[in-house]
Amino acid sequence: MDGPVFDAMLKNALEEAIRRDLEESPAPPRPSRRQRRRMRRLLADARTERRSRNPARWLAAVVAAALLTGAAAAGLALGSGERFQRMFEEDAAGYYGGAADTEQLLDMGAEMGTALLESGGLRFEMLDAVFDGQRAMMELRMTLLDPAVQERAREKAPNFGDTGILLENGRDVNSWSWSVTSREAGGMEEELEEGQYSLVFSISDEALNAGGRCGIQLRDLVSGFGEEQEVLLSGEWTLSVTLRPTELLRLEPGAVCRVNGVEWLLDGVTLSPLALSLTLHREEGGEPRSHWLPDLSIRVKGGEVLELHGSTGVSSTNTHMDVQKEFHMPLDLEQVESLLVCGVEIPLWE
Numbered sequence: 001m002d003g004p005v006f007d008a009m010l011k012n013a014l015e016e017a018i019r020r021d022l023e024e025s026p027a028p029p030r031p032s033r034r035q036r037r038r039m040r041r042l043l044a045d046a047r048t049e050r051r052s053r054n055p056a057r058w059l060a061a062v063v064a065a066a067l068l069t070g071a072a073a074a075g076l077a078l079g080s081g082e083r084f085q086r087m088f089e090e091d092a093a094g095y096y097g098g099a100a101d102t103e104q105l106l107d108m109g110a111e112m113g114t115a116l117l118e119s120g121g122l123r124f125e126m127l128d129a130v131f132d133g134q135r136a137m138m139e140l141r142m143t144l145l146d147p148a149v150q151e152r153a154r155e156k157a158p159n160f161g162d163t164g165i166l167l168e169n170g171r172d173v174n175s176w177s178w179s180v181t182s183r184e185a186g187g188m189e190e191e192l193e194e195g196q197y198s199l200v201f202s203i204s205d206e207a208l209n210a211g212g213r214c215g216i217q218l219r220d221l222v223s224g225f226g227e228e229q230e231v232l233l234s235g236e237w238t239l240s241v242t243l244r245p246t247e248l249l250r251l252e253p254g255a256v257c258r259v260n261g262v263e264w265l266l267d268g269v270t271l272s273p274l275a276l277s278l279t280l281h282r283e284e285g286g287e288p289r290s291h292w293l294p295d296l297s298i299r300v301k302g303g304e305v306l307e308l309h310g311s312t313g314v315s316s317t318n319t320h321m322d323v324q325k326e327f328h329m330p331l332d333l334e335q336v337e338s339l340l341v342c343g344v345e346i347p348l349w350e
Contacts, residue, residue, distance in 0.1 A: 077115035079129035081105035083139055088329055095309055099300045101332035104273055108132050113240035120235030121145050133246035134206050135275040140199040149232050150195035153223055161220035171207035175313040175324040204275045204324045211245035248272055257342040259292055266341055273330040278323040294323055299338045
């Protein structure tokens with residue numbers, strides 16, 4: 001078949017498919033800023049393909065860009081960041097003064113690969129997802145579909161017997177946590193109905209930086225703990241988000257931090273708006289290490305020193321230590337001049 005004839009037929013078929021899809025679908029939501037930027041990037045790629053005289057690939061890019069602002073936009077389920085912005089402002093208002101910035105969360109949306117999953121007596125809806133390069137956060141709404149299970153869960157808060165984080169690149173995840181709350185907890189959970197729960201996952205690991213698919217695997221819904229634990233629903237549920245590769249602020253200070261008479265060498269610092277990672281080591285042959293958490297603070301523009309608030313996780317041996325800190329508020333990195341680790345000042349910018 002002649003090339004121009006094939007291209008024309010393909011164009012007509014795609015246009016007809018889009019027309020039918022639009023007619024059968026509800027009115028689409030207004031595209032977010034990130035969706036509009038993504039559309040512009042696709043159109044720019046499309047123009048590049050057109051100059052390379054590959055009309056089929058050019059047409060596919062144009063169609064994909066059009067779908068981003070049409071009925072298929074809801075299917076992409078791109079996190080807006082609005083719910084996490086609200087969550088941070090409600091839970092930790094006042095941290096870091098002018099160095100805090102929740103507005104940037106609106107530009108950190110991650111693509112929610114599983115917007116809706118219903119199986120085995122549970123329904124999951126992914127409400128929001130953000131990613132800053134090393135920390136991903138996801139909020140899910142879980143609904144117990146069986147009234148009898150709802151009643152049993154009301155007596156003891158539901159949990160999962162096993163939870164795992166799966167990365168597309170096969171890397172292990174070092175630090176992650178999650179919480180489950182019901183409408184009785186108040187705050188944002190007031191919008192939940194009977195039998196519904198809010199699940200918030202936080203995953204901090206540089207392995208996420210390469211981007212790609214990140215899955216949350218949940219197995220067996222249970223209630224209670226220890227010997228009193230009861231299986232409410234048996235099954236396995238996997239939800240996913242797709243993370244985009246993101247630039248991070250990385251430093252190799254080589255600074256010496258002295259703690260309890262022991263010298264540790266600060267090998268690496270990785271900083272993003274939502275998290276901080278440190279790697280340290282000391283020479284072999286020393287006394288057994290003492291258990292400690294690094295004293296961490298920042299110096300902001302104007303000279304004020306502020307303590308870094310958040311949850312801290314430490315993975316260590318006798319000679320090496322990895323530290324991950326998740327902040328209580330998103331940091332505006334441009335307002336931070338230096339990081340202080342155990343009193344040693346590390347400039348962030350040249």
